[in-house]
Structure formats: structure tokens, C-alpha cells
Amino acid sequence: MRQFIADWSGRIALVGAIVLMLAGAAGADSAKPTRDEVEALTLKAATLIESRGIEAAREVFNQAGEFRFGEIYVNVIDLTGTWLAYPPRPAGVGQNVINLKDPDGRFMVKDILKVATESGQGWVSYRWLNPVSNRIEPKNSFVKRVPGKDLVAYIGIYE
Numbered sequence: 001m002r003q004f005i006a007d008w009s010g011r012i013a014l015v016g017a018i019v020l021m022l023a024g025a026a027g028a029d030s031a032k033p034t035r036d037e038v039e040a041l042t043l044k045a046a047t048l049i050e051s052r053g054i055e056a057a058r059e060v061f062n063q064a065g066e067f068r069f070g071e072i073y074v075n076v077i078d079l080t081g082t083w084l085a086y087p088p089r090p091a092g093v094g095q096n097v098i099n100l101k102d103p104d105g106r107f108m109v110k111d112i113l114k115v116a117t118e119s120g121q122g123w124v125s126y127r128w129l130n131p132v133s134n135r136i137e138p139k140n141s142f143v144k145r146v147p148g149k150d151l152v153a154y155i156g157i158y159e
Contacts, residue, residue: 033072035123038157039142041067043121045074046144046153054151058085058093071132071158075141079117079150081109088131102126103136116145116152130158 033041045067049057054076061067061074068074068087076085081098102108108126115122121144128139141156 032070033157035140035142035157038072038155041072042074042142042144042153042155045076045155046146049076049146049151049153050148054084061085062087062090071130072155073131075154075156077109077112077152077154079113079152081113084151102128112141112143112152112154115143120145124154128156128158133158 045057045061048060057074058076061076062085073087074085075083077083077097080096081100082094082096083092086092097109098113099107100109104127106126108124108128111124111126115124121142123140124143125138125140127136129135130137130139138159139156140159141154143152143154145152
């Protein structure tokens, strides 16, 4: 009987350790990234577009994983303001959003393109729909012009 209890105690401890490990991993995935992490991920996304092309990159960006998790996703537009990747609504690809305004009336796409064309990269602030909370919230996006292409990748974090 003691052996039976010891075996079950060991199994319960193992199951508890696995549950804690999985909960920790899930918590790490759902943690809000920092501005530095968003910047690094945007630069990595631009490199992926540069090396593999927008079609292959878009497939990666639309899948859950490194480039799409929680409120994080990669947007890609061309210099005319046409969406080439928009994971929250892939049907929006091909739509020109150059005159899109945030709820405060800011021409956010024009602001994004200005930073990309004048500086190559940088931060842009506006308000946008958070796909996790389903509320309009302040958002800061890191913008990166893809080297050698008329494309801009950007990823934002909500405040």
C-alpha cells in the first residue's frame, strides 16, 4: 500500500510540474512585448520580405507564431498606401488605405509612409482597434522601409 501511495504521489507531483511548466510557457507567450522587442521583430519582418518576397512573407505573417500572437501582427503597405499584408483581416489586402484616419482624424498611413520615406524607420503613434480587447486604444508602431523595395513593414503595440 505504501508503494502504491508513493507511486501516485510521484505521478501527481509530475503532473503538477507539467501543468506549472505549461502555464509558465503560455504566460510567456501572452506577455506584452517591449518597444525594443517590437522594433527587433519589425526589422526581422523587413528582412524576411527583402529575402523571400512579399508573397512568401505574407504567408508567414498570417500564421500564428513569431510574427502573429496576441495583439502583435505585421502590417505591410506599399508606398502608395496599399495593404499587402494585414493579418487581422486578410481580405483587406489590395485595399488602398492612404486616406485612412484614426478616430482622432490623423492620417495614420500618411504618417507611416512619411517616416518610412524620410527616415527609413521610426515610431508613429495613433489610435486603432486592438484585436484582443476589441476596443480603440492608443498604439505605437515601429515602421521600417524594406531595403531595396517600395514596401513598408510595421508592427504596433497598444498602450
